[in-house]
Amino acid sequence: MGKPSVWSSNRFWRRSATWVTGVSAVLLILLTFDSMSQMQMGTAQDIKNKVDKRIPSPVVINYKIDYQLSRKRGHEVPIIGGMDANGNSKYEEKEKFFGRDNYSEKEARELIHLGKLTIQAKNCMDCHTLLGNGAYYAPDLTKAWLDPNWNTLAPAYGGKEYAMATFLQNPPAMAMHERKMPNLGITKKEAKAVVAYLKFMSAIDTNGFPRNFGKIKGAVDAWK
Amino acid sequence: MCIEPCTDVVCSFWSRLNQGPMTLTITLHMLIILPMIWIYFDEKKKMEQGDIPEE
Numbered sequence: 001m002g003k004p005s006v007w008s009s010n011r012f013w014r015r016s017a018t019w020v021t022g023v024s025a026v027l028l029i030l031l032t033f034d035s036m037s038q039m040q041m042g043t044a045q046d047i048k049n050k051v052d053k054r055i056p057s058p059v060v061i062n063y064k065i066d067y068q069l070s071r072k073r074g075h076e077v078p079i080i081g082g083m084d085a086n087g088n089s090k091y092e093e094k095e096k097f098f099g100r101d102n103y104s105e106k107e108a109r110e111l112i113h114l115g116k117l118t119i120q121a122k123n124c125m126d127c128h129t130l131l132g133n134g135a136y137y138a139p140d141l142t143k144a145w146l147d148p149n150w151n152t153l154a155p156a157y158g159g160k161e162y163a164m165a166t167f168l169q170n171p172p173a174m175a176m177h178e179r180k181m182p183n184l185g186i187t188k189k190e191a192k193a194v195v196a197y198l199k200f201m202s203a204i205d206t207n208g209f210p211r212n213f214g215k216i217k218g219a220v221d222a223w224k
Numbered sequence: 225m226c227i228e229p230c231t232d233v234v235c236s237f238w239s240r241l242n243q244g245p246m247t248l249t250i251t252l253h254m255l256i257i258l259p260m261i262w263i264y265f266d267e268k269k270k271m272e273q274g275d276i277p278e279e
Contacts, residue, residue, distance in 0.1 A: 004271055011276065012267040016260050023256050034238045054233045072231050205233050 044105040047080070050091045052205075056080060058108035060203040061196050064095040067146045067213075075208025097199065098161055098192055108196070115197025118190040127181075131201065132209060138181065140210045145195075145202035149176065164198070165191040 006012050042053030047060065063081040070077045070087055082093035094101040103111070119125075125134030128141045139147075150160045157163035167174045168191040171181035186194065232239035242248040270276055 006264055006268045006271060009267055009271065009276070012264060015263045015267070019259055019263065020256055027252065031238065034236050037236060038234050040234075052233050 047091050050089070052089065054205045056200075056203050057105060058112045058196075058200055059103060059105050061097050061108050061111070061199050062094055062101045062103055063091065063203075064093045065145065065199065065203050067143065067202070073208070075211075076213070077208070078203045078205055080203055096159070097196070098159075098165075108200075111193050111196040112200045114190065114193035115195070115200075118186065118194050119197060122184045122186065129210075131204070131206065138179065140213070141198060141201070142204075142206060142210055143202050143213045145199045146213075161192075161195050161199070164195045168194055 038054055040053070041055045042051065042057045044057045044059045046053055047057055047063075060080055066079040066083065067076045068079050068083060068087065069075070072087070078089070079087075080089040080091055082090040084090050097103070119130065124130065124141065127138035128134050129136060130141050132142070134141075145160075145164075150163055153163040154160040157166055165188070168186045169188060170183050172183055175181070227240075228243055230240050231243065238248065241251060267276075
């Protein structure tokens with residue numbers, strides 16, 4: 001019999017496996033806490049203090065939302081309430097949303113909550129994708145609020161949000177593609193809430209996801 | 225300055241470590257692999273000394 005090798009020793013592999021499993025478990029726990037801090041929703045106070053959060057407070061629906069290429073980060077980022085010289089959000093420029101730009105945190109939260117419930121109840125994810133979850137039968141809704149097509153429809157309806165809400169209440173009547181969205185019986189109140197959710201969602205920093213959105217002509221300055 | 229200011233939205237130890245090319249990957253692999261090298265030599269030493277009990 002030759003000299004026993006460490007590579008064929010059970011003890012070596014057992015100790016290595018224990019080490020790898022242990023370190024990975026600890027790492028996953030640490031990274032979970034890191035993700036939790038990344039996912040923490042911001043507050044109205046954060047917006048007032050101009051503190052960037054991945055998920056801003058629902059009061060973000062009171063502000064103008066834009067999508068610009070960040071040279072520093074190498075992809076598009078949501079710009080809330082105007083952009084300063086350094087390419088950061090100013091949180092200053094407001095924009096009327098259904099005639100108001102003074103939704104309180106409570107009101108805005110209730111609105112996007114109803115929007116979320118409607119999106120879940122109507123199974124939007126059967127066809128659409130939201131924040132990476134769902135299907136690709138219909139357009140990705142993550143940045144739908146920023147879709148330039150709504151800007152062309154806006155004047156006829158008195159604003160982008162009205163055009164979107166009208167569409168949602170009877171999509172076949174306003175069909176824009178061959179692949180028509182069915183009428184899901186969304187009420188006026190629900191439609192407003194869904195649009196609020198879409199506006200809020202477009203302000204979430206998704207690290208440039210969906211990647212192809214920036215290539216839509218007119219969607220962002222970077223690709224014009 | 226050799227450490228770049230954090231560009232992430234919400235900065236943390238991990239996001240700073242993730243800024244350089246492969247710095248996070250290399251650190252995590254080192255954390256796992258370096259002790260395995262120590263385990264290897266430790267086992268080798270025990271084998272040579274005949275410290276390994278029969279399984």
